[in-house]
Amino acid sequence: MSLVTKEEMALLDKEAIERFGIPGLVLMENAALRVAEYAGTFFPGGLAGKQVLVFAGKGNNGGDGLAIARHLQKAGAEVKVFLLCRPEELRGDALTNYRILAKMEGKFHLLLEEKDVQKADISLMRADLVIDAIYGTGFRGKASGIGARVIQAINGSGCPVIAVDVPSGLDADTGLAEGPAVQADATITFGCPKIGLCLEPASSYVGELWLGDISLPPVLYKKAKKHLITPQWCSARLPVRSLASHKGNFGHVLAVGGAEGMTGAIYLAAAAALRSGAGLVTAAVPRSLHPILEMKTTEIMTRPLPETETASISAESLEVVLSLGKKASCILLGPGMSEHPSTASFVKSLLPQLTQPLVLDADALNILSEVPQMLASLRAPLVLTPHPGEMARLLKTSPREVQKNRVQVVREASRQWGAVVVLKGARTLVADPQGELFVNMTGNPGMATGGSGDVLAGIIAALLGQGLDPLTAAVIGVYAHGAAGDRAASVQGLMALSAGDLLNYLPSVFLDLEEKKPPQGKRINDRLLRIFPIP
Known part of the structure; x- marks a missing residue:
């Protein structure tokens, strides 16, 4: 299984869009569907009536979060979106998903200063599930300001957390967190696992690691030089033993x-x-x-x-x-x-x-x-x-x-x-x-x-x-x-x-x-595979 850096993943996305003509909005929609499918497994009785909070940043990761909110709302969950930027700061596919959710009467709350975070603290006390879509794979450095404060609030809430692509505050290349980072119960990463998610100390933040298929063409992975051992x-590749073998053959x-x-x-x-x-x-x-x-x-x-x-x-x-x-x-x-x-x-x-x-x-x-x-x-x-x-x-x-x-x-x-x-x-x-x-x-x-x-x-x-x-x-x-x-x-x-x-x-x-019967990764469907822990 191929592993990628954040730069390599960005190039894969770009090639899928420019070479194969797959719209970025389609990739974002597929990512949102994978998270929504996984979220549905959290509750035996389904999502109906569950209090779900989506924390969304201003980049494409936030756009994923906005699309996820729409699917969870459609599944019957009571969804609140906490946006860490003004709507006018959104661009491209993220802005498109904001407008769609707004037309569907989505509930938005802006987190722009400390007093806003206090409202999120109150909502976290009542929440059944949190979706972390604050920072994506492009994040580097140290979470600070409102972002850091929100991450600390999420971690202190005790609420189950699903991270979108990468836990916010974690470096997707190194697996290190220079500042606060979301401690997720599960991370749904898309296309290819990011190498940092598979290195230590990332497991303290990633939780269960799942790979979501967003329909990237497989040919894009063929030249990968980094791999997850499966x-x-x-x-x-195990040596084959014929019936005519003797000890000298091995x-x-x-x-x-x-x-x-x-x-x-x-x-x-x-x-x-x-x-x-x-x-x-x-x-x-x-x-x-x-x-x-x-x-x-x-x-x-x-x-x-x-x-x-x-x-x-x-x-x-x-x-x-x-x-x-x-x-x-x-x-x-x-x-x-x-x-x-x-x-x-x-x-x-x-x-x-x-x-x-x-x-x-x-x-x-x-x-x-x-x-x-x-x-x-x-x-x-x-x-x-x-x-x-x-x-x-x-x-x-x-x-x-x-x-x-x-x-x-x-x-x-x-x-x-x-x-x-x-x-x-x-x-x-x-x-x-x-x-x-x-x-x-x-x-x-x-x-x-x-x-x-x-x-x-x-x-x-x-x-x-x-x-x-x-x-x-x-x-x-x-x-x-x-x-x-x-x-x-x-x-x-x-x-x-x-x-x-x-x-x-x-x-x-x-x-x-x-016997060619190695442990199979746990699956929810053909599009969601658990990478870690290995059965």
Whole structure:
């Protein structure tokens, strides 16, 4: 599913109008119908007699609100429109919808100064539903003046809120709110989801996210470089298994890592690879850890490696790992490995010699933060899986800067290093060097626990080992990882979730993808699809 910036959405609208001849008034009418259809689901007995307040600004978003008011009034609701401008300030399609509603004896109240807002406060106390159509996707900066005061009144009312296209006060590109922003129960966005609605911290404002079809020609989306990860996309690209298959057809993952006190990291990664379809998995660990790992697992093969005095992988392991790597279809390097100087020497000597697909995680990334320029020179197809702290170390910046500009950071890092980069966190991002960007909507705060990233690295390594290209492996990997976490949380709750629990729910996630029965987004009709939360 394509994602767009506000500038890209404006161009799509313009092309629909100028190239295809679809009047802007038709697009506005379709948008209004989608919101009205959704509003009708709020009340089991329908809209008749319900008190609905529509807050409308002076732009096209306000025009949507005026058209919505007309449809809700027609459905029997008692509608009041609070207009944050004088009628003579309206232009184009918004003005047309104002005139139509006026002829239908619509009720208008102007919100131009503080004393006007007090009237809205009184109406909010009695309202059943609020429609937020103050600011649209073009909004940037900080809500101020009467707009900010009205947003605060809406948020303080406790009334259910439907936001039109984007919650007012929220930046549709970044998902950030510099000032007050409407905290909606649901947001109906039109045409394509705006990327900022799918990034954090937008979920605090967006509520349920629905996509309304306004009949834009599908050809307009074909060149999109930003995408929302859907289970349907993943299902269509999952490796196919023929009846004549054997274990050698499904890849051999070599997972290299572990250090004293960190045996669990390499175990979780290897076990996740096994649960994600790898035909064979070998875990290579420091010699002291080998007996522990042998007792922990049955299906995973293990190999001891020369170690340092602190039971981490030593530089003497190089030839052993190169030999093991000859039999591997994918190598995973880093979980629980430590940054011991001898381990660092091993990593820096090993990487330039590898040509197999490679997943770099955790301490492998921390070691490379000393020489990040090495990444661009590696010959192996690469997937990097940094969390914001690791990304900050690689880029010589702060985690705060990474989090503030996640989309730009991950795309630039991918281009610079010639690798697929997975920037972990709430709404994990996947980018490739050609500029493709995928946003993941699965996952939850219960997964913010030690070992969760090791599981993700193992999943991606297994998919790479089965022959998927790095981008596809990473995209399916982050979806499956988050979906397993969501299923675990639905049974166990968020507080008790551990990384090991994810292993138990991966089979059901992959079963749904294999059977081409991924969760379907909730629909009200063929024109309204829920994007988040994913079932």
